Amino acid sequence: MNSDNRNSQQQKKSVAKLKPAPAGSEVKRSKEEIIGNIVAMMQKGPVETEDEESGESFTLTVEEMDAVKDYLSSEQIPKFKKLGGFAAVYPDHPSKAVGQALIAKALGITDETFYAGALKQLINASSEGNQIDVEGLNFAVSLVRSIEPRNQLETMLAIQMASVHLASMKYMRKLNHTETIPQLDLQERVVNKLMRTFTSQMEALRKHRNGGSQKVIVKHVHVHEGGQAIVGNVNHGGRSSKEGATQSHGQDHLSLPVSAAVLSNVEEDEEEVPSPGRAR
Incomplete structure (x- = not known):
């Protein structure tokens, strides 16, 4: 019994406790402080905290703590907010100019x-009517940012x-709230x-970043018995009469990959290559 009590007490000591900030608290911790506390608690072991609404205690798993750490450590930019009843938005930053520069x-x-026009x-894209949808605007900005534009053309x-x-x-x-077949067809087409x-735009962005070229690399070429293969560029240009008299289908004018493929086929099958005008 005594040993069981000591083990339970040691387990309780190994569990760090993380209590949420009281409701309505004006204390605002920095992101770096929160991340530091999470990292320190992860090193100690499981973290015990309380539900913000019910007050029931529960233990955070390692996966949950990793998720919180990654979420909080991601680079954040100022969000837009509305000031009073004005039809305008401003970066939520102590300095309007600095917040604008970060965005x-x-x-x-x-x-x-360009920034004013893009904003x-x-x-216009995220709002309906004359009212500015601040949440929709911040989401639209986040969408553009996730594409990571490298210049204003990509922007x-x-x-x-x-x-x-x-x-x-x-x-x-x-589409999910249509009641008639004509409405369903219309919304489905749109x-x-x-x-x-959107798919075409993704392809256009890919081509722009890759210079419009698509690189294809062939690592393995298998030629089975009785088969033929050509690897590389083959030019069907004319030949001189002297070349035609010696060997009309010779390997002298084949590119190196083609010659290698033909020779490997001959070596593997141990067969002679027939040519016109010559005995096998």
């Missing part, structure tokens, strides 16, 4: 005029992709076109 950098923008386009394409995605979700919701457009 512009994340969106691949280096020009103030207006994102507001324009990323804004288009974000706009098409938002429109797709808008009409998808309408959603289908928007999603196809």
Whole structure:
């Protein structure tokens, strides 16, 4: 009995306790402090905390603590907020200029005029009517940022992709609430076109970043018995009469990969290569 009590006490000591901040607390810890505390508690072992609503205690698993750590350690940019009843938004940062610069950098923008135009386009794409949807705007900015545009040309394409995605979700919701067959057909066509457009935009971005070229690498070429293979470029140009008289289908004009493929076929099968005008 005594040994069991000592073991239970040691287990209790090995469990770190993380208590949530009291409701309505004005204390705001920095992201670095929260991450540091999580890392320290992960080294000690399981973390015991309490549910914010019910007050019931539970233990965080290692996977849950890793998820929290990765989520909090991701690079954040200022979000937009509305001030009063004005039809305008501002970066949630002590310095408006610094907040604007952080957002512009994340969106691949280096020009103030371009930034103003891009912001207006994102507001129009994420809002309905005359009211600015701040949550929708922050989501649209996050979409553009996730594409990681490298320059302002890619920023324009990323804004288009974000706009098409938002429109797709808008009409998808309408598709889920249609009541008649004509409405269903209409919404289905619109959603289908928007999603196809998004796929085309992804392909355009890929081609732009890769210079429009698609590299294909062949690592293994297998030629089975009785088969033929050509690897490389083959030119069907004319030959001189002297070349035609000696060997019309010789290997002198084949590229190195082609010659290697032919020779490997001959060596493997141990057969002679027939040529026109000569005995086998």
